[in-house]
Amino acid sequence: MPTPAPKAFIFDVFGTVVDWRRGVAEEAARFYAARGIDADPFALADAWRDEYRPGMARVRHGERPYVPLDIIHRENLDFALEKLGLSEAFDAPSRDALNHAWEKLPAWPDSAEGLERLRAAGFVGTCSNGSVALMVRLARYAGLRWDAILGADTARDYKPSPITYRASAAALGLEPGEVMMVACHNNDLAAAAEAGLLTGWFPRPDEFGTGELIPADRDFDVMVDDIKALAARFGG
Amino acid sequence: MPTPAPKAFIFDVFGTVVDWRRGVAEEAARFYAARGIDADPFALADAWRDEYRPGMARVRHGERPYVPLDIIHRENLDFALEKLGLSEAFDAPSRDALNHAWEKLPAWPDSAEGLERLRAAGFVGTCSNGSVALMVRLARYAGLRWDAILGADTARDYKPSPITYRASAAALGLEPGEVMMVACHNNDLAAAAEAGLLTGWFPRPDEFGTGELIPADRDFDVMVDDIKALAARFGG
Structure with missing residues (x-):
């Protein structure tokens, strides 16, 4: 059965559309250089991202009211710097500044x-x-054009909670089945499918700097090579 | 004292950016023609808009939970058609279809x-x-590019409630005083100023089809002729 043509495509961004690991590491490298720190900035990117899911889980599980990701990122930066033994090198204003790495x-x-x-x-x-x-800010930096910015702020909850996908479709005035969630991550797409959305997948083998292609773990509605191929599939 | 340069400009849209009266009337005229109705379609645009503020006021005053404007528009269309003696000519599906006039x-x-x-x-x-x-949908139709769509859905309340302006600034990660509200309507800008935002005004003498310029009733932070002049004021 052919996939029905979606009326909207909504994208995971970190990893799927932008290279968060390289961007964060390059910004960290600038801060390291200014402080004479001789360490691998990719280790900070990885340590910072390791705190990503636990930080959001407290909101998802109702243990904490919704706060925007910027605040969770800032808290997680404290954990990551401590883990790497770099707490002394960064005062609060410099941490606030480094937190904007996710916009670049x-x-x-x-x-x-x-x-x-x-x-x-x-x-x-x-x-x-x-x-x-x-x-x-990220859209301006990376040259991306979005019809609408949806997701966590729309739902006041984090993916993979089903409400995040459904509220994003509803904000567009569409049924979940009229909207395709696009991501390179199996868990994101599995949750979107469970919430009733169509799913579009492609791999990003360089997301974690390994070059290792993480395969899809099931049949998603559309499986292609990248965003241009996705556009081509729908006549663009 | 010179006006501080805003970091963001957020716009009233109906009247300020688009010509709602002509757009609604032209769509109504198509529906009238298909039904052999000999009446002034601008009268429907005006009658429909007359219900606009009362419809939102119930939400603003807490008498009704937040519902998107599309639903209020659809309810108001019933009132407007009845007022014009056109109830018989429009069944529910045709009213649903005509309700999309606000997107065109x-x-x-x-x-x-x-x-x-x-x-x-x-x-x-x-x-x-x-x-x-x-x-x-309106942005696609009218060829407008927005960095972000903010306002009532963001705040789950309607202008001129102060939370609508403040929540829109907060969604951008900005203080109210870093954001300029732009509108051709005195009441909108007065409420925005009260909420702590900067204000930008220009007239739209053709909004109500009269050609009559409604003057600003106080000094707003920036007062110009139109959006191009506003851009020029800030170097664009």
């Missing part, structure tokens, strides 16, 4: 052009755990 | 280019009572 992430080579082509097929938005504030 | 409004001649130029000076978003669903 390079797009993958196909992202900007692919998203633009995909706009011919339907609405193109985010369904990210990043806040509107973060996504707006 | 022409931009004023300076709007699209002015907004694009203004992007060089800061973030450019909506602060409209229209829903995200409505604003996304």
